[in-house]
Amino acid sequence: MKKVKVAVVGYGHLGKWHCQKVEAHKDVAEFVAIVEKFPAGQEAAKTNHPNVRVVSSVEEIIHEIDAAFVVTPTSTHFELVKYLIENKKNIFCEKPLCSNDSEAKILNELASQHNCFIQVGHSERFHQAWDVLRDQFQNLKPPFSVRINRVAPFKGRATDVDVVQDLAIHDLDLLLHLFKQKPLEIKAQGYKIRTRNWDHVALDIKLDNNCEAQIVIGRNSVKEIRDLEVTSSDGQIMIDLFANKILEASSSQFEDGSFVKEASYPKRDHLLLEHFHFYDSVLKGKPPVIGLKDGVRAVHLVDMALRSLATQSPVKVDLG
Numbered sequence: 001m002k003k004v005k006v007a008v009v010g011y012g013h014l015g016k017w018h019c020q021k022v023e024a025h026k027d028v029a030e031f032v033a034i035v036e037k038f039p040a041g042q043e044a045a046k047t048n049h050p051n052v053r054v055v056s057s058v059e060e061i062i063h064e065i066d067a068a069f070v071v072t073p074t075s076t077h078f079e080l081v082k083y084l085i086e087n088k089k090n091i092f093c094e095k096p097l098c099s100n101d102s103e104a105k106i107l108n109e110l111a112s113q114h115n116c117f118i119q120v121g122h123s124e125r126f127h128q129a130w131d132v133l134r135d136q137f138q139n140l141k142p143p144f145s146v147r148i149n150r151v152a153p154f155k156g157r158a159t160d161v162d163v164v165q166d167l168a169i170h171d172l173d174l175l176l177h178l179f180k181q182k183p184l185e186i187k188a189q190g191y192k193i194r195t196r197n198w199d200h201v202a203l204d205i206k207l208d209n210n211c212e213a214q215i216v217i218g219r220n221s222v223k224e225i226r227d228l229e230v231t232s233s234d235g236q237i238m239i240d241l242f243a244n245k246i247l248e249a250s251s252s253q254f255e256d257g258s259f260v261k262e263a264s265y266p267k268r269d270h271l272l273l274e275h276f277h278f279y280d281s282v283l284k285g286k287p288p289v290i291g292l293k294d295g296v297r298a299v300h301l302v303d304m305a306l307r308s309l310a311t312q313s314p315v316k317v318d319l320g
């Protein structure tokens with residue numbers, strides 16, 4: 001069977017896990033190289049993957065690969081993805097696709113010129129809970145309110161970008177993926193606490209049909225919370241993405257007499273699933289499970305949120 005010849009670009013916190021998932025797909029992926037710019041990462045890569053070539057730039061192996069996983073800091077995604085598109089490679093790019101709207105526009109045009117396959121790493125879409133709830137959310141009668149929290153104590157990671165690019169990107173993508181009602185306007189309020197970038201931000205988002213969403217993301221909070229809550233006249237449903245639980249309060253009592261129903265859902269290896277879909281799509285010529293259009297739309301919402309933070313006023317959204 002034909003295998004996809006791959007390189008992982010960036011051997012940092014997440015790159016290490018991507019390498020592990022490439023090795024877990026030996027039947028469909030041939031691990032050609034790890035590309036890491038800095039010596040410390042190169043040494044770690046050589047120690048952990050003695051049979052894989054370790055190089056310092058993607059140019060060195062570009063003619064030997066079919067596909068690359070871009071797992072470098074966000075500020076480097078644009079140049080790397082552009083180079084990979086120009087060389088007609090299949091691309092997996094970690095979220096966010098790139099840093100802003102103008103970069104996204106260029107990548108979009110280039111990718112359609114070169115007819116390139118791009119999958120974007122919006123890994124939060126792989127929670128098992130959405131397999132059932134997405135249909136329910138798509139059919140939810142407006143108006144409704146969505147609240148999403150993604151906050152944690154300071155871990156010192158991804159401080160080169162603000163929390164909107166690093167964390168809200170997940171939730172903005174979920175908002176687009178789970179609900180029919182599209183964002184119309186974003187108003188953001190933020191705080192720079194530990195870094196030069198936004199460390200804690202609240203986004204108020206107006207959606208179609210009088211629906212609304214609030215997304216709170218923070219990296220200097222007193223505790224870790226990752227949840228999504230939807231309220232409408234049918235009741236409330238809350239998904240605890242950290243504890244993998246679904247809590248529901250409907251408009252009437254449940255059969256056992258309780259007012260709140262609680263259920264667990266199994267935790268899945270999101271990265272493993274992303275790799276599975278990537279090789280499957282590339283080998284079978286299928287469209288990506290999460291494609292360039294999704295990446296571009298999420299980046300647009302991030303850009304509008306950052307514009308609102310900069311201007312301290314609501315900003316209109318144009319998803320085209």
Ligand SMILES: NC(=O)c1ccc[n+]([C@@H]2O[C@H](COP(=O)([O-])OP(=O)(O)OC[C@H]3O[C@@H](n4cnc5c(N)ncnc54)[C@H](O)[C@@H]3O)[C@@H](O)[C@H]2O)c1
Binds near residue numbers: 015036076095096
């Ligand atoms: N999907 C998720 O849930 C999730 C989680 C964490 C990180 N991420 C994303 O993954 C990306 C990487 O994050 P991280 O936490 O691993 O960062 P990191 O800083 O730990 O690792 C990045 C690595 O890339 C290397 N690098 C930088 N420029 C390079 C280049 N041009 N060529 C080769 N190597 C280069 C760095 O030396 C470093 O080792 C970011 O875009 C981040 O947003 C996604």
